[in-house]
Amino acid sequence: MKHVPLQLRPYQRKNADEILACLERGVCGVLYVLPTAGGKTVVVVGGVIRTVVDHGWPTVFLVHRRELLQQSLRQLAAVGIDAAIVDPDHDPDPTALVHVCSIDTLKARKGRLADWLRTIRLVVVDEAHHTVAPGWQALLEAMPQAQRLGVTATPFRGDGKPLGDLFEVVVRGPSVAELTAAGFLCPAEVWSPYSPDLSGVKVSRGDFSAGDLDRVMNNDKITKLAINAYSARMPLEPAIAFCSSIDHARRVAELFSAAGYLSLSVDGDMDPTERDAAISGLAAGRIQVLTSCMIISEGTDIPVVAGAIFLRPTKSAQLYMQQSGRVLRINPGKKRACIIDLADNVKLHGMPEADRTWSLQHGLIPNQHRTVRCPECHRRFAPAPCCPGCRRTFQAPSVPTVVRSLDQLTDSAMRAWPTQELENMARTEADLKRIARVKDFAPGWLFHAKQRLSARLAKQYEMRRYA
Numbered sequence: 001m002k003h004v005p006l007q008l009r010p011y012q013r014k015n016a017d018e019i020l021a022c023l024e025r026g027v028c029g030v031l032y033v034l035p036t037a038g039g040k041t042v043v044v045v046g047g048v049i050r051t052v053v054d055h056g057w058p059t060v061f062l063v064h065r066r067e068l069l070q071q072s073l074r075q076l077a078a079v080g081i082d083a084a085i086v087d088p089d090h091d092p093d094p095t096a097l098v099h100v101c102s103i104d105t106l107k108a109r110k111g112r113l114a115d116w117l118r119t120i121r122l123v124v125v126d127e128a129h130h131t132v133a134p135g136w137q138a139l140l141e142a143m144p145q146a147q148r149l150g151v152t153a154t155p156f157r158g159d160g161k162p163l164g165d166l167f168e169v170v171v172r173g174p175s176v177a178e179l180t181a182a183g184f185l186c187p188a189e190v191w192s193p194y195s196p197d198l199s200g201v202k203v204s205r206g207d208f209s210a211g212d213l214d215r216v217m218n219n220d221k222i223t224k225l226a227i228n229a230y231s232a233r234m235p236l237e238p239a240i241a242f243c244s245s246i247d248h249a250r251r252v253a254e255l256f257s258a259a260g261y262l263s264l265s266v267d268g269d270m271d272p273t274e275r276d277a278a279i280s281g282l283a284a285g286r287i288q289v290l291t292s293c294m295i296i297s298e299g300t301d302i303p304v305v306a307g308a309i310f311l312r313p314t315k316s317a318q319l320y321m322q323q324s325g326r327v328l329r330i331n332p333g334k335k336r337a338c339i340i341d342l343a344d345n346v347k348l349h350g351m352p353e354a355d356r357t358w359s360l361q362h363g364l365i366p367n368q369h370r371t372v373r374c375p376e377c378h379r380r381f382a383p384a385p386c387c388p389g390c391r392r393t394f395q396a397p398s399v400p401t402v403v404r405s406l407d408q409l410t411d412s413a414m415r416a417w418p419t420q421e422l423e424n425m426a427r428t429e430a431d432l433k434r435i436a437r438v439k440d441f442a443p444g445w446l447f448h449a450k451q452r453l454s455a456r457l458a459k460q461y462e463m464r465r466y467a
Protein backbone atom coordinates (compact mmCIF):
# COMPACT_ATOMS: atom_id res chain seq x y z
CA MET A 1 0.00 0.00 0.00
CA LYS A 2 1.20 3.52 -0.83
CA HIS A 3 1.48 5.99 2.07
CA VAL A 4 0.46 9.61 1.87
CA PRO A 5 3.07 11.89 3.46
CA LEU A 6 1.76 13.55 6.63
CA GLN A 7 3.37 14.92 9.77
CA LEU A 8 3.34 11.81 11.91
CA ARG A 9 5.80 11.37 14.76
CA PRO A 10 8.25 8.51 14.13
CA TYR A 11 6.39 6.07 16.43
CA GLN A 12 3.06 7.06 14.87
CA ARG A 13 4.42 6.33 11.38
CA LYS A 14 5.81 3.00 12.58
CA ASN A 15 2.51 2.02 14.26
CA ALA A 16 0.46 3.05 11.20
CA ASP A 17 2.70 0.90 9.00
CA GLU A 18 2.30 -2.05 11.37
CA ILE A 19 -1.49 -1.69 11.29
CA LEU A 20 -1.53 -1.42 7.48
CA ALA A 21 0.67 -4.51 7.23
CA CYS A 22 -1.85 -6.45 9.37
CA LEU A 23 -4.75 -5.28 7.19
CA GLU A 24 -2.86 -6.22 4.04
CA ARG A 25 -2.24 -9.67 5.51
CA GLY A 26 -6.00 -10.02 5.94
CA VAL A 27 -6.09 -9.96 9.75
CA CYS A 28 -9.79 -9.66 10.73
CA GLY A 29 -9.39 -7.78 14.00
CA VAL A 30 -6.46 -5.48 14.85
CA LEU A 31 -6.37 -3.72 18.20
CA TYR A 32 -4.18 -0.62 18.40
CA VAL A 33 -3.19 0.33 21.94
CA LEU A 34 -1.76 3.75 22.66
CA PRO A 35 -1.93 5.78 25.89
CA THR A 36 -4.35 8.71 26.15
CA ALA A 37 -2.76 11.80 24.54
CA GLY A 38 -0.41 9.67 22.43
CA GLY A 39 -2.19 10.88 19.28
CA LYS A 40 -4.14 7.80 18.21
CA THR A 41 -6.39 9.81 15.91
CA VAL A 42 -3.38 11.03 13.93
CA VAL A 43 -2.29 7.42 13.43
CA VAL A 44 -5.74 6.16 12.51
CA VAL A 45 -6.93 9.06 10.38
CA GLY A 46 -3.66 10.30 8.87
CA GLY A 47 -1.81 7.02 8.76
CA VAL A 48 -4.41 4.31 8.17
CA ILE A 49 -7.72 5.67 6.81
CA ARG A 50 -5.92 8.06 4.44
CA THR A 51 -4.09 5.10 2.91
CA VAL A 52 -7.00 2.64 2.63
CA VAL A 53 -9.17 5.35 1.08
CA ASP A 54 -6.55 5.78 -1.62
CA HIS A 55 -7.12 2.10 -2.33
CA GLY A 56 -10.87 2.63 -2.60
CA TRP A 57 -11.92 0.87 0.62
CA PRO A 58 -15.38 1.88 1.87
CA THR A 59 -14.67 2.72 5.50
CA VAL A 60 -16.77 3.27 8.59
CA PHE A 61 -15.44 5.19 11.59
CA LEU A 62 -17.56 4.33 14.63
CA VAL A 63 -17.82 6.72 17.54
CA HIS A 64 -19.93 6.21 20.63
CA ARG A 65 -20.76 9.79 21.52
CA ARG A 66 -22.46 12.48 19.43
CA GLU A 67 -19.84 15.15 20.25
CA LEU A 68 -17.21 13.01 18.57
CA LEU A 69 -19.01 12.93 15.19
CA GLN A 70 -18.15 16.50 14.22
CA GLN A 71 -14.69 16.26 15.77
CA SER A 72 -13.87 13.16 13.72
CA LEU A 73 -15.26 14.79 10.58
CA ARG A 74 -12.89 17.74 11.08
CA GLN A 75 -9.92 15.44 11.64
CA LEU A 76 -10.69 13.56 8.43
CA ALA A 77 -11.10 16.85 6.54
CA ALA A 78 -7.65 17.89 7.77
CA VAL A 79 -6.09 15.04 5.79
CA GLY A 80 -8.22 15.77 2.75
CA ILE A 81 -10.97 13.20 3.29
CA ASP A 82 -14.50 14.39 2.62
CA ALA A 83 -16.46 12.11 4.96
CA ALA A 84 -20.21 11.88 5.53
CA ILE A 85 -22.10 11.38 8.77
CA VAL A 86 -24.56 8.67 9.75
CA ASP A 87 -26.62 9.73 12.76
CA PRO A 88 -30.34 9.98 13.61
CA ASP A 89 -30.70 12.76 10.99
CA HIS A 90 -28.49 11.35 8.21
CA ASP A 91 -28.44 8.14 6.21
CA PRO A 92 -25.26 7.10 4.35
CA ASP A 93 -24.22 9.30 1.43
CA PRO A 94 -23.68 7.07 -1.63
CA THR A 95 -21.02 9.44 -2.99
CA ALA A 96 -18.81 9.22 0.14
CA LEU A 97 -16.21 6.52 0.76
CA VAL A 98 -15.77 7.27 4.48
CA HIS A 99 -18.61 7.57 6.98
CA VAL A 100 -18.37 8.70 10.58
CA CYS A 101 -21.18 6.84 12.32
CA SER A 102 -22.92 7.00 15.61
CA ILE A 103 -22.84 3.47 16.96
CA ASP A 104 -26.35 3.69 18.36
CA THR A 105 -27.75 4.74 14.99
CA LEU A 106 -26.04 1.85 13.20
CA LYS A 107 -27.20 -0.64 15.81
CA ALA A 108 -30.77 0.61 15.43
CA ARG A 109 -30.74 0.71 11.61
CA LYS A 110 -28.58 -2.26 10.73
CA GLY A 111 -31.57 -4.03 9.15
CA ARG A 112 -32.50 -1.13 6.89
CA LEU A 113 -28.85 -0.38 6.00
CA ALA A 114 -27.91 -4.03 5.49
CA ASP A 115 -26.97 -3.67 1.80
CA TRP A 116 -24.69 -0.73 2.47
CA LEU A 117 -23.11 -2.35 5.55
CA ARG A 118 -22.19 -5.39 3.45
CA THR A 119 -19.99 -3.19 1.21
CA ILE A 120 -17.80 -1.92 4.09
CA ARG A 121 -14.13 -3.04 3.96
CA LEU A 122 -12.75 -1.37 7.09
CA VAL A 123 -14.51 -0.58 10.32
CA VAL A 124 -12.60 1.58 12.78
CA VAL A 125 -13.86 1.36 16.36
CA ASP A 126 -12.82 4.29 18.52
CA GLU A 127 -12.67 3.63 22.31
CA ALA A 128 -12.71 -0.09 21.50
CA HIS A 129 -12.94 -1.11 25.17
CA HIS A 130 -16.70 -0.55 24.78
CA THR A 131 -17.00 -3.39 22.27
CA VAL A 132 -18.04 -5.81 24.99
CA ALA A 133 -21.32 -3.91 25.42
CA PRO A 134 -24.47 -5.63 24.08
CA GLY A 135 -25.24 -5.28 20.38
CA TRP A 136 -21.64 -5.03 19.19
CA GLN A 137 -21.22 -8.56 17.95
CA ALA A 138 -24.39 -8.35 15.87
CA LEU A 139 -23.38 -4.99 14.39
CA LEU A 140 -19.96 -6.26 13.37
CA GLU A 141 -21.52 -9.40 11.91
CA ALA A 142 -23.64 -7.15 9.69
CA MET A 143 -20.36 -6.11 7.99
CA PRO A 144 -19.03 -9.52 6.89
CA GLN A 145 -16.46 -8.08 4.45
CA ALA A 146 -15.04 -5.60 6.92
CA GLN A 147 -11.70 -5.91 8.68
CA ARG A 148 -11.75 -4.32 12.14
CA LEU A 149 -9.39 -1.80 13.65
CA GLY A 150 -10.09 -1.12 17.32
CA VAL A 151 -8.33 1.74 19.07
CA THR A 152 -7.98 2.18 22.81
CA ALA A 153 -5.71 3.31 25.63
CA THR A 154 -7.16 0.70 27.97
CA PRO A 155 -7.37 -2.70 26.26
CA PHE A 156 -9.61 -4.37 28.85
CA ARG A 157 -13.05 -3.87 30.35
CA GLY A 158 -13.70 -1.51 33.24
CA ASP A 159 -13.40 -4.42 35.65
CA GLY A 160 -10.10 -5.52 34.09
CA LYS A 161 -11.61 -8.51 32.23
CA PRO A 162 -10.43 -9.30 28.68
CA LEU A 163 -11.96 -7.65 25.62
CA GLY A 164 -13.39 -10.82 24.14
CA ASP A 165 -13.09 -12.31 20.72
CA LEU A 166 -13.28 -9.30 18.44
CA PHE A 167 -9.54 -8.78 18.01
CA GLU A 168 -6.78 -11.23 17.24
CA VAL A 169 -3.65 -9.11 16.73
CA VAL A 170 -2.42 -6.27 18.93
CA VAL A 171 -0.29 -3.38 17.72
CA ARG A 172 1.26 -1.73 20.75
CA GLY A 173 2.32 1.88 20.66
CA PRO A 174 4.85 3.28 23.15
CA SER A 175 3.95 3.21 26.86
CA VAL A 176 3.23 6.25 29.04
CA ALA A 177 6.77 6.01 30.44
CA GLU A 178 8.29 5.91 26.94
CA LEU A 179 6.16 8.81 25.70
CA THR A 180 7.12 10.82 28.80
CA ALA A 181 10.82 10.09 28.36
CA ALA A 182 10.58 11.22 24.71
CA GLY A 183 8.88 14.47 25.73
CA PHE A 184 5.47 13.65 24.23
CA LEU A 185 3.73 13.51 27.63
CA CYS A 186 4.28 15.48 30.84
CA PRO A 187 5.78 13.72 33.85
CA ALA A 188 3.24 13.30 36.66
CA GLU A 189 3.73 14.23 40.29
CA VAL A 190 1.27 12.80 42.78
CA TRP A 191 0.29 14.13 46.20
CA SER A 192 -1.84 12.07 48.59
CA PRO A 193 -2.93 14.30 51.46
CA TYR A 194 -5.78 12.00 52.52
CA SER A 195 -6.82 8.34 52.50
CA PRO A 196 -10.57 7.71 52.55
CA ASP A 197 -12.09 4.98 54.68
CA LEU A 198 -13.82 2.80 52.10
CA SER A 199 -14.47 -0.16 54.40
CA GLY A 200 -18.26 0.38 54.39
CA VAL A 201 -18.52 1.07 50.66
CA LYS A 202 -20.24 -1.67 48.69
CA VAL A 203 -18.83 -2.89 45.38
CA SER A 204 -21.16 -3.59 42.51
CA ARG A 205 -20.28 -4.53 38.90
CA GLY A 206 -16.58 -4.15 39.59
CA ASP A 207 -16.60 -0.64 41.07
CA PHE A 208 -17.59 1.14 44.26
CA SER A 209 -21.32 1.82 44.49
CA ALA A 210 -22.05 5.45 43.65
CA GLY A 211 -24.43 6.10 46.55
CA ASP A 212 -21.99 4.80 49.15
CA LEU A 213 -19.16 6.79 47.61
CA ASP A 214 -21.15 10.00 47.76
CA ARG A 215 -21.83 9.38 51.45
CA VAL A 216 -18.10 8.99 52.18
CA MET A 217 -16.58 11.56 49.81
CA ASN A 218 -19.19 14.35 49.71
CA ASN A 219 -17.73 15.78 52.87
CA ASP A 220 -16.60 19.37 53.34
CA LYS A 221 -13.62 18.37 55.45
CA ILE A 222 -12.19 16.30 52.58
CA THR A 223 -12.93 19.07 50.10
CA LYS A 224 -11.08 21.56 52.30
CA LEU A 225 -8.05 19.26 52.31
CA ALA A 226 -8.29 19.23 48.51
CA ILE A 227 -8.40 23.03 48.42
CA ASN A 228 -5.38 23.25 50.75
CA ALA A 229 -3.42 20.82 48.58
CA TYR A 230 -4.39 22.71 45.41
CA SER A 231 -3.31 26.03 47.01
CA ALA A 232 -0.01 24.50 48.11
CA ARG A 233 0.91 22.53 45.00
CA MET A 234 -0.59 24.27 41.97
CA PRO A 235 -2.43 27.49 42.90
CA LEU A 236 -4.37 29.15 40.04
CA GLU A 237 -3.31 26.49 37.53
CA PRO A 238 -6.15 24.92 35.52
CA ALA A 239 -7.35 21.70 37.13
CA ILE A 240 -10.18 19.19 36.89
CA ALA A 241 -11.73 17.69 40.02
CA PHE A 242 -13.21 14.23 39.50
CA CYS A 243 -16.10 13.84 41.95
CA SER A 244 -18.34 11.04 43.19
CA SER A 245 -21.73 12.47 42.19
CA ILE A 246 -23.27 15.53 40.54
CA ASP A 247 -24.17 16.93 43.99
CA HIS A 248 -20.63 16.35 45.14
CA ALA A 249 -19.20 18.12 42.05
CA ARG A 250 -21.48 21.11 42.69
CA ARG A 251 -20.51 21.31 46.35
CA VAL A 252 -16.78 21.07 45.56
CA ALA A 253 -17.11 23.93 43.04
CA GLU A 254 -18.97 25.99 45.67
CA LEU A 255 -16.22 25.53 48.23
CA PHE A 256 -13.44 26.27 45.72
CA SER A 257 -15.31 29.45 44.76
CA ALA A 258 -15.70 30.40 48.42
CA ALA A 259 -11.93 29.97 48.80
CA GLY A 260 -11.41 32.56 46.07
CA TYR A 261 -10.84 30.36 43.02
CA LEU A 262 -12.81 30.51 39.78
CA SER A 263 -14.65 27.22 39.88
CA LEU A 264 -17.62 25.66 38.12
CA SER A 265 -19.17 22.21 37.93
CA VAL A 266 -20.33 20.53 34.72
CA ASP A 267 -22.71 17.60 34.35
CA GLY A 268 -24.78 15.73 31.82
CA ASP A 269 -27.97 17.61 32.80
CA MET A 270 -26.48 20.88 31.55
CA ASP A 271 -27.22 22.47 28.23
CA PRO A 272 -24.36 21.30 25.92
CA THR A 273 -23.44 24.88 24.89
CA GLU A 274 -23.20 25.91 28.53
CA ARG A 275 -21.07 22.85 29.25
CA ASP A 276 -18.76 23.50 26.29
CA ALA A 277 -18.41 27.12 27.43
CA ALA A 278 -17.33 25.93 30.88
CA ILE A 279 -14.79 23.52 29.40
CA SER A 280 -13.38 26.15 27.03
CA GLY A 281 -13.32 28.58 30.00
CA LEU A 282 -10.80 26.28 31.59
CA ALA A 283 -8.64 26.45 28.47
CA ALA A 284 -9.00 30.26 28.30
CA GLY A 285 -8.21 30.85 31.99
CA ARG A 286 -11.72 32.02 32.93
CA ILE A 287 -12.02 28.96 35.16
CA GLN A 288 -9.37 27.48 37.40
CA VAL A 289 -11.04 24.39 38.82
CA LEU A 290 -13.67 22.54 36.82
CA THR A 291 -15.52 19.88 38.81
CA SER A 292 -17.43 16.97 37.36
CA CYS A 293 -18.74 13.53 38.11
CA MET A 294 -18.25 11.53 34.89
CA ILE A 295 -18.62 13.89 31.99
CA ILE A 296 -14.96 14.81 31.41
CA SER A 297 -13.38 11.44 31.97
CA GLU A 298 -13.26 10.19 28.43
CA GLY A 299 -12.44 11.88 25.16
CA THR A 300 -12.21 15.46 26.41
CA ASP A 301 -9.05 17.04 25.11
CA ILE A 302 -7.90 20.10 27.10
CA PRO A 303 -4.07 20.14 26.90
CA VAL A 304 -3.81 23.24 29.10
CA VAL A 305 -5.10 21.34 32.15
CA ALA A 306 -2.18 20.97 34.52
CA GLY A 307 -3.81 19.12 37.36
CA ALA A 308 -6.32 16.48 38.42
CA ILE A 309 -7.94 16.30 41.81
CA PHE A 310 -9.21 12.80 42.57
CA LEU A 311 -12.25 12.83 44.83
CA ARG A 312 -13.88 9.73 43.39
CA PRO A 313 -12.33 6.43 44.46
CA THR A 314 -12.56 3.84 41.71
CA LYS A 315 -11.66 0.19 41.37
CA SER A 316 -11.69 0.55 37.59
CA ALA A 317 -8.16 0.68 36.18
CA GLN A 318 -9.71 1.90 32.95
CA LEU A 319 -11.40 4.91 34.56
CA TYR A 320 -8.26 5.68 36.54
CA MET A 321 -6.09 5.62 33.40
CA GLN A 322 -8.55 7.80 31.49
CA GLN A 323 -8.72 10.36 34.28
CA SER A 324 -4.98 10.55 34.89
CA GLY A 325 -4.38 10.55 31.11
CA ARG A 326 -6.43 13.77 30.83
CA VAL A 327 -3.68 15.80 32.48
CA LEU A 328 -0.58 14.28 30.91
CA ARG A 329 -0.88 16.13 27.60
CA ILE A 330 1.99 18.46 26.76
CA ASN A 331 1.34 22.17 26.27
CA PRO A 332 3.73 25.14 25.93
CA GLY A 333 4.97 26.18 29.37
CA LYS A 334 3.57 23.09 31.10
CA LYS A 335 6.38 21.27 32.87
CA ARG A 336 4.54 18.60 34.81
CA ALA A 337 1.09 17.19 35.53
CA CYS A 338 0.02 17.51 39.14
CA ILE A 339 -2.30 14.88 40.61
CA ILE A 340 -3.85 15.50 44.01
CA ASP A 341 -5.28 12.17 45.08
CA LEU A 342 -7.72 12.10 47.97
CA ALA A 343 -9.28 8.86 46.75
CA ASP A 344 -6.27 6.50 47.03
CA ASN A 345 -6.61 5.75 43.33
CA VAL A 346 -2.85 5.94 42.71
CA LYS A 347 -2.25 3.71 45.73
CA LEU A 348 -4.61 1.11 44.24
CA HIS A 349 -3.68 1.36 40.56
CA GLY A 350 -0.05 2.54 40.57
CA MET A 351 1.62 5.61 39.12
CA PRO A 352 0.17 6.87 35.80
CA GLU A 353 3.37 5.89 34.00
CA ALA A 354 3.57 2.37 35.47
CA ASP A 355 3.62 -0.34 32.79
CA ARG A 356 0.57 -2.55 33.05
CA THR A 357 0.55 -6.20 32.11
CA TRP A 358 -2.50 -7.40 30.18
CA SER A 359 -3.46 -9.67 27.33
CA LEU A 360 -6.44 -10.10 25.02
CA GLN A 361 -7.16 -13.49 26.61
CA HIS A 362 -6.72 -12.66 30.27
CA GLY A 363 -7.33 -8.94 30.58
CA LEU A 364 -5.43 -6.88 33.11
CA ILE A 365 -3.36 -8.27 35.97
CA PRO A 366 -4.65 -6.23 38.93
CA ASN A 367 -2.70 -4.52 41.72
CA GLN A 368 0.71 -4.84 40.12
CA HIS A 369 2.29 -1.68 41.32
CA ARG A 370 3.53 -0.62 44.71
CA THR A 371 3.85 3.02 45.59
CA VAL A 372 4.99 4.68 48.80
CA ARG A 373 3.75 7.87 50.40
CA CYS A 374 6.13 10.30 52.09
CA PRO A 375 4.91 10.85 55.67
CA GLU A 376 6.49 14.30 55.62
CA CYS A 377 5.12 15.99 52.48
CA HIS A 378 2.51 13.39 51.32
CA ARG A 379 4.09 12.92 47.91
CA ARG A 380 3.31 9.46 46.48
CA PHE A 381 5.89 7.77 44.25
CA ALA A 382 7.22 4.44 43.01
CA PRO A 383 9.53 2.99 45.70
CA ALA A 384 12.78 4.97 45.80
CA PRO A 385 15.35 5.78 48.49
CA CYS A 386 14.53 9.50 48.48
CA CYS A 387 11.23 11.43 48.37
CA PRO A 388 11.08 13.43 45.11
CA GLY A 389 8.92 16.02 46.93
CA CYS A 390 10.97 16.98 49.98
CA ARG A 391 14.19 15.00 49.38
CA ARG A 392 13.76 13.17 52.65
CA THR A 393 15.68 9.88 52.51
CA PHE A 394 14.26 6.56 53.62
CA GLN A 395 15.94 3.54 55.08
CA ALA A 396 13.96 1.27 52.79
CA PRO A 397 16.08 0.66 49.70
CA SER A 398 14.93 1.16 46.14
CA VAL A 399 13.12 -1.96 44.97
CA PRO A 400 11.35 -3.06 41.80
CA THR A 401 7.56 -2.76 42.00
CA VAL A 402 6.84 -6.39 41.09
CA VAL A 403 9.25 -8.96 42.51
CA ARG A 404 8.95 -12.57 41.43
CA SER A 405 12.54 -13.77 41.60
CA LEU A 406 15.64 -13.07 43.65
CA ASP A 407 17.50 -11.92 40.53
CA GLN A 408 15.39 -8.75 40.56
CA LEU A 409 16.70 -7.69 43.97
CA THR A 410 20.02 -6.05 44.73
CA ASP A 411 21.86 -7.15 47.89
CA SER A 412 20.82 -4.03 49.75
CA ALA A 413 17.16 -4.51 48.72
CA MET A 414 17.38 -8.13 49.93
CA ARG A 415 18.72 -7.02 53.28
CA ALA A 416 15.46 -5.09 53.94
CA TRP A 417 13.19 -7.79 52.47
CA PRO A 418 11.27 -10.23 54.74
CA THR A 419 13.25 -13.47 54.99
CA GLN A 420 10.20 -15.69 54.50
CA GLU A 421 9.38 -14.02 51.17
CA LEU A 422 12.99 -14.39 50.03
CA GLU A 423 13.03 -18.06 50.95
CA ASN A 424 9.77 -18.63 49.04
CA MET A 425 11.37 -17.13 45.94
CA ALA A 426 14.51 -19.30 46.23
CA ARG A 427 14.74 -21.99 43.54
CA THR A 428 18.27 -23.35 44.08
CA GLU A 429 20.85 -23.92 46.78
CA ALA A 430 22.81 -20.98 45.34
CA ASP A 431 19.78 -18.73 46.02
CA LEU A 432 19.78 -19.85 49.65
CA LYS A 433 23.51 -19.27 49.97
CA ARG A 434 23.03 -15.76 48.67
CA ILE A 435 20.28 -15.07 51.23
CA ALA A 436 22.48 -16.43 54.02
CA ARG A 437 25.41 -14.30 52.89
CA VAL A 438 23.42 -11.07 52.47
CA LYS A 439 21.47 -11.51 55.71
CA ASP A 440 24.56 -12.76 57.53
CA PHE A 441 22.80 -15.92 58.76
CA ALA A 442 24.54 -18.69 60.68
CA PRO A 443 25.31 -22.03 58.87
CA GLY A 444 22.44 -23.62 60.85
CA TRP A 445 19.90 -21.46 58.98
CA LEU A 446 21.31 -22.57 55.64
CA PHE A 447 21.18 -26.23 56.67
CA HIS A 448 17.49 -26.08 57.61
CA ALA A 449 16.58 -23.83 54.69
CA LYS A 450 18.09 -26.42 52.29
CA GLN A 451 15.91 -29.13 53.83
CA ARG A 452 12.82 -26.96 53.50
CA LEU A 453 13.71 -26.22 49.86
CA SER A 454 14.17 -29.93 49.00
CA ALA A 455 10.85 -30.74 50.63
CA ARG A 456 9.14 -27.94 48.68
CA LEU A 457 10.69 -29.01 45.34
CA ALA A 458 9.78 -32.66 45.97
CA LYS A 459 6.19 -31.67 46.68
CA GLN A 460 6.00 -29.56 43.50
CA TYR A 461 7.43 -32.49 41.51
CA GLU A 462 4.78 -34.82 42.96
CA MET A 463 2.01 -32.35 42.17
CA ARG A 464 3.17 -32.06 38.57
CA ARG A 465 3.36 -35.86 38.21
CA TYR A 466 -0.20 -36.39 39.33
CA ALA A 467 -1.68 -33.27 37.76
Ligand SMILES: [Zn+2]
Pocket residue numbers: 374375376377378379387388389390391392
Ligand atom coordinates in the same frame (compact mmCIF):
# COMPACT_ATOMS: atom_id res chain seq x y z
ZN1 LIG B 1 8.45 14.11 51.03
